[in-house]
Amino acid sequence: MSQGSNFVDYVKICCRSGKGGAGSAHLHRDKHTATGGPDGGDGGRGGHIILKGNTQFWTxxxxxxxxxIIAEDGGAGGSGHKFGKQGKDEILEVPLGTIARNAETGEVLFEITEDGETKILTAAGRGGLGNAHFKSATLQTPRFAQPGEAGKEEWVVLELKVLADVGLVGFPNAGKSTLLSVLSAAKPEIADYAFTTLVPNLGIVSYRDSKSFIMADIPGIIEGASKGKGLGFRFLRHIERNSVLLFMVPADTSRTILEEYEILKNELREFNPELMQKPHLLAVTKSDMLDEELKTEMEKELPQIPHIFISSVAQQGLVELKDMLWKAINAPLENE
Structure with a gap:
């Protein structure tokens, strides 16, 4: 089984909430009362379908x-003002960063971002009122009650945006997977060809004094991804949730490093201009082949953002990179 086969970031489900129980139309009768008033209880509400955030889930x-997903119906009301039983809620635990949308309209219903947070995905039918509610001066013995409300049946899409402190942004083969494997315990598939990474990989990067941060290797962007070319949209969606973006451009790129950075940045801007508000950092990868003189020459043409020359394979610049990332994660959003 490949590492990607158990990462699922999109599901479409049919949700049916429970219908409400009927109210009771019972009239009070006992050995002392032959013609008592209404004592019918209310029906119970049906079961909701609820999403609940859980940090233990990644997919x-x-x-x-x-x-x-089918929730339980509510029970009918009874005599003696007895309430009907409430239908059991169906609670679906989901990773943080899960978005719920209406499958037909595409409208975003809500997003789950905190552990333990709950939101109703499909609301249940309310229970009907018992006949006791309908008694009045002119109607002493109502012999009717409300039926319960029907539940709802709808198709819903759940999408996951990966939550991470640092998102790695770069073309295929920029060295993102290698960096993640060196800095964290994650074991992404690594090869010398484009598009090795087809799902986001998450790794926990240990930092000084037993601190840590989460890094996500997001699959390589290709020019035109923002217009849906290839699997662009699915990939770019994950970048929205990262707090710092680390652009990775290999030293041996066929373009200039500035050109490659601008293309990547443009893809993100086209997809969502708000991504320009996040701190942008640059790592020039595969730099073990550069001498100091060449690095100094290249410095003149680099974009005006915090940058560093690194080599994951030769373990060069990685401590300084972690310092740079930690500072950016914990600084207020004042870059760009």
């Missing part, structure tokens, strides 16, 4: 094969 895999 929507557990929902991939649950196409139909």
């Amino acid at each position: 929507l895999l557990h929902l991939k094969y649950r196409k139909h």
Whole structure:
């Protein structure tokens, strides 16, 4: 099984919430009362379908094969003002960064961003009122009650945006997977050809004094990704949730480093201009082949953002890179 096969960031499910129980139209009767008033209780509400954030989940895999989510119906009201039983809620635990949308309109319903946060995905039907509610001066013995409200049935899409402190942005083969494997315990697939990474990889990077931060290797962007070319949209969506973007350009790029950075930046801007508000840092990768003189020459043409020359394979510049990232993660958003 490849490392990508159990990462699921998109599921479409049919949700059916519970219908409300009917109210009771019971009239009070006992051995002392032959013609008592109404004492019918209310029906219970049906079960909601609820999303709940859970930091232990990284993927929507557990929902991939649950196409139909059905909550319990509410119970009917009873005599003696007894309430009907409430239908059991169906609670779906999801990773943080999960977005719920209406499958037909594409409208975003809400997003789950905190551990333990709950939001109703599909609301249940309310229980009907018992006949006790309908008693009045002119109607002493109402012999009717409300039926319960129907539940809702709808198709919903759940999408996951990866939450990380640092997102690695670069063309295929820029050295993102290699960097992640060297800095963290993540074991991404690495090869010398483009598009090795087809799903985001997350790694926890240890820092000084037992601190740590999360880094996400986001699959390589290609020019035109923002217009949906290739799998562009699916990939770019993950970048929205990272707090710092580390642009990675190899020293041996066929373009200039500035050109490559501008193309990458343009893809992000086209997709979502708000990405320009995040701190941008630059790592020139595969720099073990450069001598100091060449680095000094290249410095003149680099974009005006914090930058560093690194080599994951030769372990050059990695401590300084972590310092730079830590500073950017914990600084207020004042860059760019």
